[in-house]
Amino acid sequence: MxxxxxxxxxxxxxxxxxxxxxxxxxxxxxxxxxxxxxxREEHLYKPLFSHVAGGTAPGSITVRPQRDVMPKGVEWIQxxxxxxxxxxxxxxxxxxxxxxxxxxxxxxxxQLDWDRVPGLVEAMQTPAAASHYELELAKKASSLLRDLKEGTVVFTQPDGPASCAGAAQKPMYQACDYWRATGVLDALRVIMVVPTPTVFLEPFDRELERKIAEYGIELRTRSVLLRVDAAGQEVVLGGPNGPEHVHYDVLNVEPPQSxxxxxxxxxxxxxxxxxxxxxxxxxxxxxxxxxxxxxxxxxxxxxxxxxxxxxxxxxxxxxxxxxxxxxxxxxSARYDGYAVCPFTVSRSTVVWAEFDDQGRQKPTIPFYKRMYRESRLSWVFDRHVLPWVYWHLILTGRV
Structure with a gap:
């Protein structure tokens, strides 16, 4: 009542x-x-959204009824x-x-602040733009990236706080791997826009830069998406050298957040x-x-x-x-600042980046210092093992 x-x-x-x-x-x-x-009536496993956009996971496995994940003995106020x-x-x-x-x-x-970038809301309603930060848009991104054969693709990461900001790069690497396998990568111009001075953090930059060079990606550091012309399929990027106008055939955006x-x-x-x-x-x-x-x-x-x-x-x-x-x-319990970002740098490998709040490596297995290197085993863990752990152990408070 x-x-x-x-x-x-x-x-x-x-x-x-x-x-x-x-x-x-x-x-x-x-x-x-x-x-x-x-x-909400549905509970979402969001770490798989980048796999959905990259074409390595169906959207259906990311969703379960909210009622099914509620702990027993806890009241749900909807x-x-x-x-x-x-x-x-x-x-x-x-x-x-x-x-x-x-x-x-x-x-x-x-909160996803789509309206903070002029024209971004309108762009998401067109056939040429998507995002892997909402499930339906991640599904849209999957088909857009899969069907592209030539032209320019722009991936953007926002400035300021964001949830797993590095995830802006994940669908890009998976798409590039797919385009290379299908023989169209050379016909595509791929641009990645990040607000940071480097692609991510110093301990992991070398691995990511190696993949960027391998795929021929144009990296724009210290840059942000300023506005979008949805009708003309053009973005304006702000960077160290001033505004840059880029026509896109596909735009994949990580929106500003607060x-x-x-x-x-x-x-x-x-x-x-x-x-x-x-x-x-x-x-x-x-x-x-x-x-x-x-x-x-x-x-x-x-x-x-x-x-x-x-x-x-x-x-x-x-x-x-x-x-x-x-x-x-x-x-008495204290949080140590741990964070992790599994970069899906292909459709079968991951760079497992674990770090603390000072940007230093913080591997879960301390004696295994090479966990940050590109690995097929890390991909299996990220794509197949972690979702099971999430539904059955994390949400039940067992790990």
Missing amino acids: NGASAHHRVVVIGGGNGGISVAARLRNAGVDDIAIVEP DAVASVQPDSDAVVLEGGDRLTYDQLIVCPGI APDWLKASSLAVPGVSGGFVEVDPRTLRHPRFANVWALGDAAATTNSKCGGALRKQTWVVSKNVKRALRGKEP
Whole structure:
């Protein structure tokens, strides 16, 4: 009933990877009276979207009913958040209901800001543009890249915070491998636009640069997508040498991103900083001004690179610390800044980039320093093993 009020020991905002996993970990640890606020009816495994766009995975395997992944004993509140009121320990929902909490975990993910680039919304509605950041657009990208035989293809990564920003490159490498195998790569001009000084991070640049040279890709560093002329199929790129106008036959975009609007408007956001992400201690993941509020994943203003791979350690830290907080104890678990980006540099190999929040290598297997090299085994793990681990172990709070 609209306008109703309810109280829970733990309220989790967001039913994606982070929300489901942290709630499952808390339930496994014996914490009860947990509620997850999530409006969507479908749960998506987004790391496979780049495989969908690259033609190495069907879109159907990335989706399951949200109800099927909800941890047992956790209440699912199928509504969206309208506002958060941490001074009164309350969350107001769009449907009018009000939730109060002992502990709040904020992990709603990130918002795709398509309208921040003039002409981008219109471009996505044309036959020549797509993205692998939404499932239907990833399916569209797959057919566009597969059917292209000649012309210019532009792939772009946005400036500023983004979820697994390096994923902008993944469909590109898979497409180039396919075009080479089908004999059309030489008839194509492939441009990759990144805002960073190098293609990614220093420990992994050499491997990626080798593939870029192998495929003949034109790399634009310190560059961004400024605007799109959807009707004329032209993009304007901003870089060190000024604006560059490029006609495209296919455009694949990673859109600009920020925190959800309701989060930007809340007192949880970092004061005076754009983006609207939740202020947290980067190690304990606790809010410095509201001691019963925690955040993780893309919506948290952590120091690490935003990516799904960071969540495994973050959910472990938050679940441990929230359990202690419920007992009146101080947090003890600490997040080490770990992040990972598996670059699918062909249709059968991956460069496995693991790093910390200082950009240094941080391999899961410390003695195996060559994990970052191009590998067929890493591709098998990324494409086939990790999806099984996600559905059966990560979402159940077991790893």
